[in-house]
Amino acid sequence: MVVPWGKCRPGARDEVRKMYVDPETLRALPARRPADAATRASRIQWDLIGDARYEVRIGGQVAGFIDVVGAVYVVLSGSRYDRAEEVVQTLVWSTATAALDQNRSRS
Template identity: 55%
Template sequence: MPSLKELPPRRPEPPAPEDSPVRWERIDIDRYEVRAGGATIGFIDVVGAVFVVLAGRRYDRAVEVLQTLDFTTAVRSISPPGAEHAST
């Protein structure tokens, strides 16, 4: 397994489908805001090849809950129970 330093940086993720109850938007070069039901539920920071997931409505108070190499896993980790969303 290659080390994380050998993994290429991430490319921007495509936006969520219009009918998805869980949506994300790229709000900075290395940050996504994740929303459900029109409310912010968390953020995903891109650090090299790793997605760092933060749960919370405000970035300055959000709490790290997961680090993963998979964007879909990142989104699901802060999605409300039962919320279905399209895979990336």
């Protein structure tokens, strides 16, 4: 489960701070290769729309975007990129798509 920073309980925020990763460590990770295309039967679909940007659709509707920044997936929720809001950063593709699915379910 992905919990946005603003919804973390105060004690959990201290735990998150303890998990801080040095930016140099992240830069040392290899850049991500493009994610494999989703199977046609999958409810969550994505397309590479830029050098490092994916458009993610859930049930045929644009749910958001995933930017690849080095080794990190930056997840933005919203149907338009210029108005989308960041919801999470993760190192795992499935966590990125799940965050968009969870965020869409709450709307």
